Amino acid sequence: MTDLRIAIVGFGKIARDQHVGAIAAVPGATLAAVASRNASLPELPHFATVEELLEKGPPIDAVSLCTPPQVRRAQAATALAAGKHVMLEKPPGTGVAELDPLIAMARDAKRTLFATWHSRYAPAVEPARAWLASRRIKSVHINWKEDVRVWHPGQAWIWEPGGLGVFDPGINALSILTRILPRPVFVTAAELDFPANCQAPIAADLKLTDIGGLAITAEFDFRQTGPQSWDIVAETDQGQMTLSRGGRIMAIDGKVVADAPDQEYRELYRRFVKLAVTGASDVDLAPLRLVADAFLLGRRNIVEPFVD
Amino acid sequence: MTDLRIAIVGFGKIARDQHVGAIAAVPGATLAAVASRNASLPELPHFATVEELLEKGPPIDAVSLCTPPQVRRAQAATALAAGKHVMLEKPPGTGVAELDPLIAMARDAKRTLFATWHSRYAPAVEPARAWLASRRIKSVHINWKEDVRVWHPGQAWIWEPGGLGVFDPGINALSILTRILPRPVFVTAAELDFPANCQAPIAADLKLTDIGGLAITAEFDFRQTGPQSWDIVAETDQGQMTLSRGGRIMAIDGKVVADAPDQEYRELYRRFVKLAVTGASDVDLAPLRLVADAFLLGRRNIVEPFVD
Secondary structure (H helix, E strand, O other), X not given: OOOEEEEEEOOOHHHXXXXXXXXXXXXXXXXXXXXXXXXXXXXXXXXXXXXHHHHHOOOOOEEEEOOOHHHHHHHHHXXXXXXXXXXXOOOOOOOOOOHHHHHHHHHHHOOOEEEOOHHHHOOOHHHHHHHHHOOOEEEEEEEXXXXXXXXXXXXXXXXXXXXXXXXXXXXXXXXHHHHHOOOOOEEEEEEEEEEOOOOOOOEEEEEEEOOOOOEEEEEEEOEOOOOOXXXXXXXXXXXXXXXXXXXXXXXXXXXXXXXXXXXXXXXXXXXXXHHHHHOOOEOOOHHHHHHHHHHHHOEEEEEOOOOO | OOOEEEXXXXXXXXXXXXXXXXXXXXXXXXXXXXXXXXXXXXXXXXXXXXXXXXXXXXXXOEEEEOOOHHHHHHHHHHHHHOOOEEEEOOOOOOOOOOHHHHHHHHHHHOOOEEEOOHHHHOXXXXXXXXXXXXXXXXXXXXXXXXXXXXXXXXOHHHHOOOOOOOHHHHHHHHHHHHHHOOOOEEEEEEEEEEEOOOOOOOEEEEEEEEOOOOEEEEEEEOEOOOOOEEEEEEEEOOEEEEEEOOOOEEEEOOEEEEEOOOOHHHHHHHXXXXXXXXXXXXXXXXXXHHHHHHHHHOEEEEEOOOOO
């Protein structure tokens, strides 16, 4: 079987920090080109746009879209129309409904559309899911607080409409939550703190539940200096489960039971290579739908302006 | 076949203006009770809550939930758990995801869950759909402007989180749009005007499109005095189609081709009676999903406070 020849589209921080190394490490995947307005990699063909890539570039089988969510849908449609498999960074779109036509295009063209949730591939997520499956869960609390200046330096798009603000990391927590819990959840209340000069929230408190009335709370904050928090804690009839470091470490009543190095993006590309063999798609919109619901039913507070 | 014995839950303006008369007019439907904190109807059993209705009320087969959207989900779950068919006023919920467990409950219990979109039953909607099906549509514009003080007097819930503001009428337009167009649509941009003292927008401008790039614009405004506008205009290769008066009148190039009296709510109850025979459900979340997307990706402007 020949390698899946992939072009990265959008060569910002996440592409450089994660995608390039992951593609290099995964058997069956080859980085063939880069499309980006400004950035490029030495020794790799470079194009300014997806259109130019498809017209003038080397033969490719797939594109991995690492652009901001506001422009991804059009790029995905262009790539699918050209017969390419498409991998989407999270969030998969600026809205939920825009994914439907892409799903239909991929299905009709027998091409893979892979809406990725990298945090679901953190090493302790599947152990957590398995452990919770046989417990009665009493409550869940998410504490997801990071310093936006460290993790998203100069990323103006995150504050624009469709940029999600603190939900850009928060949706990672929701992608884990919707994976590890046995039943679908929904948002019942939300408080969204919008800086006076921003179109996306800098902090959010959510209440969620499921059909059984499980109490789930989530605190998202982009203003966390000092230690960073990416934790999910579940109280059960058989003890407290803590998933920390974004899903990397799992502990039961404080005792670590799973702790492995992060291979999230390698796992994503392993799955992409596998999906592309048959042209199957993998698009789960549950996390994005929860965020849309939080915006829809949330109370908006205006807080002090944010200056990057 | 015996009548479907229906209890109205939430006895506000829409229940009095539309539901009572429609149930009375539809063969096979009988109004058996009312549950409402304050209001009641002479000669009908009255209860304060759904729980009291189910516990102490006369035998009923179904509930029609006319309460504000913020409390409807819990009432629907209670009624379904008691084996009743459930009809939901629009919007079907305060969020999209909260419907999933209700759909599953209804399916498992073989009971009807009917998420209504009354505007889809306006008399010119189906003729418009049929006419557009064989035309090439060039653009669509929605002009949906009404005076909130006339149509929602004192309805404080509409300005609270989950109350939708101008999207409460606007979602009617979107429910028609998603019915008459041949392909699914999605929101690409939105401007939302929030009064400084309100948690829901008083006006909104939307841009939508479909996979073919159709240009769709929508203007919603709750501050319209004088003539009210509930119009959808489609430019096609074979002329201009206008759907006006909320879907009651259809014209081609200015010539009226369909004009019939409004029977929207009678049609809803005819359908509810029919669905309940087999316990089939009818839940289309497309209009609510578009509104959630508009909130998610929309630009928020703060405008002058609204005083009812």
